[in-house]
Amino acid sequence: MTVKVGVAGYGVIGQRLADGVARQKDMTLVGVADVAPTLSVRALKEKGMPYKLFAATAEGRISLEAAGFAVSGAFEDLVGQVDVMLDSSPGGVGAKNKEIYKKLGKKAIFQGGEQNSVADVFFHGYANYEKGLGADYLKLTSCNTTGLIRAVDCLDRAVGVEKVAITIIRRVADPGDYHRGLTNALQVDRAPSHQAVDLMTVMPHVGATGILVHTPVSHGHIITVLATPKKDVEVQEAAALFREHPRVRVVRLDEGFLGNASLFRYARDLGNPRGDMYEIALWEDTLVKSGRDLMFAINIPQEAVTIPETMDAIRAALKMQTDRLEATAATNENLGLGKWRKN
């Protein structure tokens, strides 16, 4: 028997959550819900409706049916059939949806755009899986924080990390976004960045600060990390640790990976659905040591990076696995993570 999952909000993240669930052998995607005939919903139709579409609101149903879409039911119909909802609605909507989840007694996993207060646990599959076990409401860390914690947790479990200072060079829009964008401008945010603060919430034994700067690109954030390990570690040892992580790709400039756009191109050339990449990349050429500090740069493919950790969250919430490594291994196996090393 498989776990039944629904997705609220079929946008950039929702589509990828649905695909991710569909790839898990021990899960079944019941359907997805949205409120309007967006491009993503139109693409679902053109593909022949591989997923059932539910109307997330009553008005949404009218809008979708007026546009000729086959609607399988109301939002409550979807929620009623699932064991857990993945909520990737626009920020704030998830909190409203939670009332429905509560009423129908269903668990839910929210994405990073929602307020922390929506959930019992602020979750990361590798860093604090145990905290999510059996929880009713979990919230995933944001795309940047998810990728960042992968790298920091990897170091931390091996050699201990005392503190980190990060600079987030943020992509300001996703491909196809017209509602936000920057033109020939870098934009500075108030420090410390929420990602540094969030890291300390998930990994309370690590000190963190950081600055975020928005940049006019769409194919991946780049984060530079200055990490102070608890014990001295050589650059080659650190590289070896990262190389073993199933959700990290260690890449090099001389292979042709020159920046975030190279990774986007590579994922397309791999034939990945939507040209997505679940893994963060870490440039070996940027891994340097200064005193005891390690510095390195990672690439965060913002559209897909949280999918694996969200699958982990389902596993935790429903106690599909009680062990962190068994859970992440199951997710990795189903998403093909780590497999690429064998070729």
Added chain:
Amino acid sequence: MTVKVGVAGYGVIGQRLADGVARQKDMTLVGVADVAPTLSVRALKEKGMPYKLFAATAEGRISLEAAGFAVSGAFEDLVGQVDVMLDSSPGGVGAKNKEIYKKLGKKAIFQGGEQNSVADVFFHGYANYEKGLGADYLKLTSCNTTGLIRAVDCLDRAVGVEKVAITIIRRVADPGDYHRGLTNALQVDRAPSHQAVDLMTVMPHVGATGILVHTPVSHGHIITVLATPKKDVEVQEAAALFREHPRVRVVRLDEGFLGNASLFRYARDLGNPRGDMYEIALWEDTLVKSGRDLMFAINIPQEAVTIPETMDAIRAALKMQTDRLEATAATNENLGLGKWRKN
């Protein structure tokens, strides 16, 4: 028995030519050739080598084997096994390769980057299929010209086109390009643009001029076309003609298709390999009439748009079909073109 095809140059275009051939039921892809372990070649390896890789040069073989790639043979080995080569090498290399094609008595189809003199026929599947029948060396029109001619030929066959004036708003780089790019600048080219001149070569009964401006984007060219039909035609009639064309999508702003990036996103959401789109898009909202002139804007997905017409070229060169509409219909069927209208 199927036609045997090889691809020289496994870059942006070459990869898509290989995939396109692999989808034709009446063709077999013998292999692809390249000279270095580029990202595209690395992705081929990570995918488990679905296509055989040949070394395009002797030095290339050394480079590829040193990087751990399985090389199936030399360039002549590939050419020797095929009926026709698709040459998507960097500009100028195709002309050198032609010596090998001649020596081994093989036909070849070159992409738009090559000089016109490399070929006997400057080819477009819809506009001058008959000229390509049995030809030894064909050259495809460039991406912009290919898409432009689709639209102009569509109008021309229905109502006659006297002349066109085009403005090409050119994407300056492909996603992942680091060797070229513009930052916060529009760049003007000398007029008339080669696309206008090329259109007159392929459709000599139509007058054409045009101006090209490079823009700092990567997801599709946009061309505005001012076409003077031979007889008066209403906007709705013209829209209906375009709507029937299997390689044209008529889209609207209110559907969410706001520009070139919307189409890129939509193709990704469709799950198309690499997020590619073979069809040009034409915005119904831009189709206006001024006197007898029609004006409209089209989107050219530069990475994949020439693939269907290249498949047509194989059909012409090898006389797989002698009729223009049968040939293009076969290509369309294999690539799923036009099928989307049914959903």
Added chain:
Amino acid sequence: MTVKVGVAGYGVIGQRLADGVARQKDMTLVGVADVAPTLSVRALKEKGMPYKLFAATAEGRISLEAAGFAVSGAFEDLVGQVDVMLDSSPGGVGAKNKEIYKKLGKKAIFQGGEQNSVADVFFHGYANYEKGLGADYLKLTSCNTTGLIRAVDCLDRAVGVEKVAITIIRRVADPGDYHRGLTNALQVDRAPSHQAVDLMTVMPHVGATGILVHTPVSHGHIITVLATPKKDVEVQEAAALFREHPRVRVVRLDEGFLGNASLFRYARDLGNPRGDMYEIALWEDTLVKSGRDLMFAINIPQEAVTIPETMDAIRAALKMQTDRLEATAATNENLGLGKWRKN
């Protein structure tokens, strides 16, 4: 005695209007009005308040004084002292301000962002100066339309223009804009563009249509113009006509003018205040003929291009000159337009 002028809205356009008035020997700038300590207002203060600052609203006065700015009076105080107001407030605010202008019996000239209905005359210094003579409320054409009409009117007065079709490759934001922008996307507007429609309003004997595409750049719009002259004219003759126009610079690619960013750089290197340019540029390399049609590309420096025609509008509204050429010549002399040809 000089004409007294005030400026409402000290933003991108307002600053340049104020500077433009200050350069007219027969005008006096009474002051400028704004509502908040924006960067432009802060720069005014850092420069030592060369212009008097008035509060455009009561709340604005509180906001400005709280931030330590010396406010010379309320909006009515400014309006009361002037002969004519130049209104470059955000779109819609001008219509409200008009009530004050009416109450105090003052003339006003609005910028392109305001509704046409705000004014009696839709004005262009070269194309319809006579219509503005003595008018109480004028509205300037927008930046694109102003520059476009310069070129079309220049041709029209010499050889007659029957119709035009334009493609506007629009810069989407000004340098320093953070409230709007596009990232790696071209955006299409519904056709016909308002600039084509506006051209027909100002030049009713010319047919016009056009398409506008937004691009992610900040240094100048580029418009391609297809103009059908009433009589046959050679490319060299047309170039000579443009070369004589004091508000048009005919430039060439081989001089180093490769696009909009070259012109921005050149204006900075000239030492122009703010690196502004009043002139449109026309690329001689793009001027081509197809049948009787002429095609060419022009550059529109969006921040400053309407300043000369606004000075013309003051001259018309106050009947400072009754002759179109005397008026534009006075503006040109004061702004140094055409003088550059002598070096």
Added chain:
Amino acid sequence: MTVKVGVAGYGVIGQRLADGVARQKDMTLVGVADVAPTLSVRALKEKGMPYKLFAATAEGRISLEAAGFAVSGAFEDLVGQVDVMLDSSPGGVGAKNKEIYKKLGKKAIFQGGEQNSVADVFFHGYANYEKGLGADYLKLTSCNTTGLIRAVDCLDRAVGVEKVAITIIRRVADPGDYHRGLTNALQVDRAPSHQAVDLMTVMPHVGATGILVHTPVSHGHIITVLATPKKDVEVQEAAALFREHPRVRVVRLDEGFLGNASLFRYARDLGNPRGDMYEIALWEDTLVKSGRDLMFAINIPQEAVTIPETMDAIRAALKMQTDRLEATAATNENLGLGKWRKN
């Protein structure tokens, strides 16, 4: 009597060096040298040749005279008349020019693009003025390093700095550049960045590492700095230190300084020649503390930032002042630095 200065290479930096020298009361600009009628040289002509133009090479003279430029003499003629040359030729050319400087017994100051080996001293006006005293050949730190050292030296002299880790978010092109650029891509460099290494050369008592990422913008680099002071210092104390520095502007988001483009706009609105800014900006909103570490972000206006330190270098090389603070004060006074605080 004033010091006589010449400028080799009248490009982005050379123009600003010439303007900077012209503003020093105790220096005389003899002339500038270049090899071709670039846009900058054309602008010099249109302005009426405020500076004498020399031909940097014999071929250059032919090229300039053929284009109608008045050439005041050969390169040796310029060098022969000066006390010191400022060399802002393209990278590598300065080393060749040095032979001429040596032959004619003249001192020279090279810009950051040249190899370190070209000079006796790697110079920064604030950090190691004394090293430059009487030196024959100095090389300025690059734009990023110059701005970075201003901030680090400021902290270091007050409280001591043990080490820094920097992330350089680099603008990839200047406004008007068409020969380089990135489109929708971030590009990663091998670490440690040369700026970190250069900082250690100029300030050998400070440890440094860093990563540089190129971004597709043109209006200023942003550097995040993690500095470990030798003694504990509060955020407010650090802000006060920076606020006192005549070449640092402490700015805030709520003033409207949202990023690098805001500073570019502000400098234009100030009426600075070319819209240039000599000062780096430091965002008070980014200044945070983590343990003893301080983190903050600075803006580097790449076109003009090295001008003040180059004026300092002239002062050092010719021993115009022997005291670091007297020298920098003289430069600051002539360039109006620090004066802005009074308004």
